Amino acid sequence: MVYAWTQDLPIDAEFYGRITDALGDAPLDGLLLHLCVQNPAGGLRYIDVWESKEHCDRAFDERIHPAVDAAFGGARPPVEPTRDLLEVVDVRGAVTGVRA
Numbered sequence: 001m002v003y004a005w006t007q008d009l010p011i012d013a014e015f016y017g018r019i020t021d022a023l024g025d026a027p028l029d030g031l032l033l034h035l036c037v038q039n040p041a042g043g044l045r046y047i048d049v050w051e052s053k054e055h056c057d058r059a060f061d062e063r064i065h066p067a068v069d070a071a072f073g074g075a076r077p078p079v080e081p082t083r084d085l086l087e088v089v090d091v092r093g094a095v096t097g098v099r100a
Helices: 013-023 053-071
Strands: 001-008 031-038 046-052 083-086
Touching: 001 031, 013 053, 031 053, 046 053
Parallel strands: none
Antiparallel strands: 001 046, 001 083, 031 046
16 A cells, blocks of 8 residues: 655755765665655655555665664654655656656
8 A cells, every 4th residue: 555645854955965875876665756845844845655654664764764874973863753644546657866
């Protein structure tokens, strides 16, 4: 079942770049879409669409959290930003490796 969410983060594009550099270019298994945009209220907003919650959880455990830890210089903040779940009606298209 498709798993989608948004998440607002109090970081800037430079810090986001450190996270993506630590992640590398290898695809994340099960990721259908990751979109990072400026949040009108400040910081960044992620919009993620995954094949399943299990794919998402595994990617966070194995790749994303270690990359975030590296960007923070050892350990990320103790509280994960809130994810707002999205009710998916349809998913179409494919975007891979596009960077602004």
